[in-house]
Amino acid sequence: MTQRLAPLLLCLVALIAASPSLAQDRANGELIAKTWCAGCHNVDGASPQFGQTDAIPSFSAVAGMPSTTATSLRVFLSTPHARMPDYNLTQTEIADVAEYILSLKK
């Protein structure tokens, strides 16, 4: 019985491993960044956005900081900040945005 189930289990594992929802989606992160973050942050290094000041780092500057990692971004975006609105992003959205920010590293 166990032997006959084995191929089925393998298929299930393969399906779960291939599931796109588990992978970080940089394109989705870019969309979130441009929708929710570009008002304050310079997201893609292009035109300055309204309200942008030196006190608000561009995302490429964030990516270039030695302290920036996927984990540091996840922690930052999972906790409230006085001068930044809390968007209540899901863990998946946070991972996607972090992936996008890290992709801007030069």
Ligand code: HEC
């Ligand atoms: C209302 C303006 C505003 C919006 C919108 C905003 N931020 Fe920020 N963000 C700030 C400010 C101000 C800081 C400076 C950090 C501080 O002093 O609290 C900051 C800092 C950060 C940092 C940390 C940089 C560092 O020094 O480590 C990250 C990462 C970040 N923002 C990501 C995002 C993401 C992702 C979004 C969109 C989901 C977003 N921000 C939307 C204002 C904003």
